[in-house]
Structures are given as structure tokens and as C-alpha cells.
Amino acid sequence: MTALLEGRTAIVTGAAQGIGLAIATTLVGHGARVTIADLDGAKAEAAAAAIGPAARGVACDVTSEESVAALVAGAVAEYGGLDVIVNNAGITRDASLKKMTLENFRAVITVHLQGTWLGIRAASEVMREAKRGSIINISSMSGKSGNPGQTNYSAAKAGIVGMTKAAAKELAHHGVRVNAIQPGLIRTPMTEAMTPEAYAATEATIPMRRAGEPEEIANVVAFLASDLSSYMTGAVLEVSGGRGM
Structure with missing residues (x-):
């Protein structure tokens, strides 16, 4: 693997498992030193230990x-700076409009929108001073086309797109880039918990006729984190096998 990120430092939130773990693993594979942040600190530490000495795991409530603030300060203290942050942490609380509680609506909005905003704000304080940096926000195709039973999640993921573009405009003249990725159906423990019928029905809507792998999201993150995307900011990249075209 080409070391696209040699000497760079990164934070990935929600990275103890699933897409976040694949992202952290791929960034390390490209030469970065990565802080794996997760609400479950023990799982974050275990994930980092499995990746190797270029990763560290910490607890963080986004x-x-x-x-x-402590997450960013700790990463800077440990590695001497911060080049990349991936705001990936998220939750789902699916229910129909009729059955969704206000508590579950607020929980999803808070983790995704407030969590991403706090990550952007804290990381950009460091990156502005360095006059460089890449902020990558994980949205979803749900934020483009909407999913029934996910009014909270779809709204939050759409909000991340607007937040990405606004932050990109604010930070561009500081040399800090802000981009977003919208994954489609990705093979993770969460999606594999779907019924076989629902899973097959969703796959049938994808022009490539298959779900994506977490590593296929991670590879696009590595691209956005690296100088290969040096003239990209405010972009929203769909990684969905063509779903939602």
C-alpha cells in the first residue's frame, strides 16, 4: 500500500467497530498515526491494540x-499535531413517525449533528494554526433520498451535508478542507441484522447489485485525507454502488 499519509496524524470517531474501524485501519496502512475514539473506551483500546503501535484508543462522548476538546488536545499532545479528523460516530433509533419518541429523535440529531459540529470546531482550531488539514464527515445516502422509519437519521445526515459546505467555505482560506462521504448499503453488523428479505430488496435497488464493504468507504476517506484531493473542499462523495442516482 502506498503511504499516502506518511507522517500525518488522524482522529476517527466511532471507530471501535464497523466502518470506523475500517477507516482507522486503512489510514494506519497508509502511514498515518491514528487516535481511535469511541464511547466504549475499552473497545477503542482493544481495536487500537489489534491494529498496532501506530494506533491509540480513547473514550470519547462526541x-x-x-x-x-479533550480528544483533540490528547491527540495533539501525543502526536504533535492533527492533520485529519473523520467525524464518523453515529447511532440509529429507527421508528415510524407515529411511533418515534422525541427522546429518540433528539438522541440521533445530537450524536450526528452536534457531535460532528463539535469535531469540526475543535479540530479546525488546531488546523487553522497549522494552515492545513482535512476534515471528513460521514453522512449517508439516507440524507440524500430519505428512508422511511428514519426521519431522525435522514434529517441528521442531510444536516451534515449543509454543515460540511458551510464549514468548507469558512475554513478554505485557512488551508483546511472539509468534505463529506455518503455511504450506501455497507456490509456491517448493523445492516446484516436486517431480515434477509429486506437486505435482498435493498440490494436489488443498487445498480452494482451488491452491498459495499467497509474498506470501500475507508479507501475514499484515505483519498480525501491525502494530498490526492488537495483541490477538493465542500464536496459530497456518494459511495453507494450507484444507488440514488
Whole structure:
């Protein structure tokens, strides 16, 4: 693997498993030193230990201003700077409009929107001073086309697109790039919990006729984190096998 990120440092939130873990693993594979952040600190530490010495695991609640500030400060103290942050942490609380509680609506909005905003704000403070940096926000195709039973999740993921573009405009003259990725159906423990019928029905809507792998999201993150995308900011990349065209 070409070391696209040799000497770079990165934070990935929600990275103890699934897409986040694939992202962290791929960034390390490209030469970065990575802080794996997760609400479950023990799982984050275990994930980092499995990746190797270029990764460290820490507990972080992305909805907490203090926790996110400590995450960024700790990464800077450990590695001497911060080049990349991937705001990946997320939750689902699916239900129909009729059955969704206000608590579950707020929980999803808070983790995705407030969590991403706190990550952007804390990381950009460091990156502005360095006059460089790449901020990558994980949205979803749900934020483009909407999913029934996911009014909270679809709204949050659409909001991340608007937030990405606004932050990109604010930070461009500081040399800081802000981009977003919208994954489609990706093979993770969460999607594999779908019924076989629902899974097959969703796959049938994808022109490539298959679900994506977490590594296929991670590879696009590596591209956006690297100098290969040096003239890209405010972009939203769909990684969906053509779903939603």
C-alpha cells in the first residue's frame, strides 16, 4: 500500500467497530498515526491494540464539548499535531413517525449533528494554526433520498451535508478542507441484522447489485485525507454502488 499519509496524524470517531474501524485501519496502512475514539473506551483500546503501535484508543462522548476538546488536545499532545479528523460516530433509533419518541429523535440529531459540529470546531482550531488539514464527515445516502422509519437519521445526515459546505467555505482560506462521504448499503453488523428479505430488496435497488464493504468507504476517506484531493473542499462523495442516482 502506498503511504499516502506518511507522517500525518488522524482522529476517527466511532471507530471501535464497523466502518470506523475500517477507516482507522486503512489510514494506519497508509502511514498515518491514528487516535481511535469511541464511547466504549475499552473497545477503542482493544481495536487500537489489534491494529498496532501506530494506533491509540480513547473514550470519547462526541455529544460532550469537554470530551471532544479533550480528544483533540490528547491527540495533539501525543502526536504533535492533527492533520485529519473523520467525524464518523453515529447511532440509529429507527421508528415510524407515529411511533418515534422525541427522546429518540433528539438522541440521533445530537450524536450526528452536534457531535460532528463539535469535531469540526475543535479540530479546525488546531488546523487553522497549522494552515492545513482535512476534515471528513460521514453522512449517508439516507440524507440524500430519505428512508422511511428514519426521519431522525435522514434529517441528521442531510444536516451534515449543509454543515460540511458551510464549514468548507469558512475554513478554505485557512488551508483546511472539509468534505463529506455518503455511504450506501455497507456490509456491517448493523445492516446484516436486517431480515434477509429486506437486505435482498435493498440490494436489488443498487445498480452494482451488491452491498459495499467497509474498506470501500475507508479507501475514499484515505483519498480525501491525502494530498490526492488537495483541490477538493465542500464536496459530497456518494459511495453507494450507484444507488440514488
